[in-house]
Amino acid sequence: MASTAGYLARRAAQKERVRLLYRRALKDTLNWAVHRHLFYQDASDLRDKFEANRHVDNLDVIDRLIDDAEAQYRNFQHPDPYIVPWAPGGSKFTRNPPPPQGVRS
Numbered sequence: 001m002a003s004t005a006g007y008l009a010r011r012a013a014q015k016e017r018v019r020l021l022y023r024r025a026l027k028d029t030l031n032w033a034v035h036r037h038l039f040y041q042d043a044s045d046l047r048d049k050f051e052a053n054r055h056v057d058n059l060d061v062i063d064r065l066i067d068d069a070e071a072q073y074r075n076f077q078h079p080d081p082y083i084v085p086w087a088p089g090g091s092k093f094t095r096n097p098p099p100p101q102g103v104r105s
Contacts, residue, residue: 007059014062021069022050031078 025046033039053065085092 010059014059014066017066018050021066021073022046025073028073028078028081031081
């Protein structure tokens with residue numbers, strides 16, 4: 001019973017890592033694509049890479065594939081990602097903050 005629970009816990013952790021890696025890579029693809037039609041092709045290629053290893057069952061092989069994919073993602077991350085202007089780190093974030101309490105105009 002303990003080995004089954006351990007297997008399921010490890011498998012769930014792997015699924016979560018893959019899901020997060022795919023989301024990060026897909027969002028980073030938007031930084032590289034200038035036009036939407038380029039993004040759609042890049043997103044399709046990324047999905048094909050993930051789908052190619054969908055039916056691997058060996059947990060150690062899955063861990064190695066995830067580690068390799070995360071390393072590849074770090075190497076190909078965009079050096080200057082797009083940040084929404086009003087989000088933290090954006091050009092308009094806290095540009096015009098409200099005046100402090102007690103200050104009258």
